[in-house]
Amino acid sequence: MSALSALIAHCSGRRSHWVRLREPVVRALHYRVPVVGTGSPSATTRLLVTGANGNLGRKALAALARRDDVETLSVVGLDSPAGGDGVVRADLSVFDTGWASAFEGVDVVLHLAGDGRPAAGWNEVLHSNVELTLNVLRAAEQAGVARFVFASSNYVVAGYRFTVDPLRPDMTPWPVNPYGVSKLLGERVGFAAAARTGMSFLAMRIGYCQPGDNVPGPHMAFGRWGQQMWLSNEDWAHAAEQACTAPFEGAAVINVMSENAGMRWDLAESARLIGYRPRSGHVPRLTVRRRIEDVAARARHALRSPGLPAPSPGSRW
Secondary structure: EEEEEEHHHHEEEEEEOOEEEOOOOOOOOOOOOOOOOOOOOOOEEEEEEEEOHHHHHHHHHHHHHOOEEEEEEEEEEOOOOOOOOEEEEEOOOOHHHHHHHHOOHHHHHHOOOOOOOOOHHHHHHHHHHHHHHHHHHHHHHHHHEEEEEEEEEHHHHHHHHOOOOEEOOOOOOOOOOOHHHHHHHHHHHHHHHHHOOOOOEEEEOOEEOOOOOOOOOOOOOOOHHHHHOOOHHHHHHHHHHHHOOOOOOOEEEEEEEOOOOOEEOHHHHHHHHHOOOOOOOOOOOOHHHHHHHHHHHHHOOOOOOOOOOOOOOOOOO
């Protein structure tokens, strides 16, 4: 049994069901020195963004497009209407040398593609998050990409919601659903790729960034916890820029959210490694209904018998 299979089964609580994952084949072991963060006016970073037509992808591209030192290439799904110069349409869940050739000459990959639904089941996340990420990592390795930036999630540590622990990037993971496990797997295979090849790997555990104007408030899911992990559009743009262009080597996980009142996420490593410093903040406020839901969710968590699977990650969680 592989370590990845054991981790999936352990976190899902289904001890009788194992999933076998294949390691990606590595054909290219030469990695270019990235031109990011050099300060040279002639240096241009070639950046490839997967999931470019999603909420985070569109906002990141808008920020990066303003920079004269970054040249972007977007990868979107086959069902996307987007097209034209600088856009590749591909099904990344199936490895293909056609779309993989787009990674040639790329300095940095910003990997945002995948199923972002917290309520997604095992079949969905294995196809759209685990296998898809393995394929994108494989293409990056074969092309000798210098840096791989991975969109992880706070669902990797969502089990700490009702504790008082500071949420540090190096704490023991505690995912509560298949989505969180899939993001944890992405982090671990990225660290393995970095150790195996020398490619830099940065996983960002991204906060709650809503589509559109992204105004925070009591309408947000998960009560006080959801509002405390709010990530403004401005801070997400800042994080994406820093992750892709600031000097960085090695492999690391960082937290990315705004400076919200009462938040427990430690941003010290984010500032130290890539210079991420949030400029926005929000004071959580709950309606009477949301306050009752928050108390009920905490009570369900406290009364749940040890060893039972976590509740559904929907609005009742």
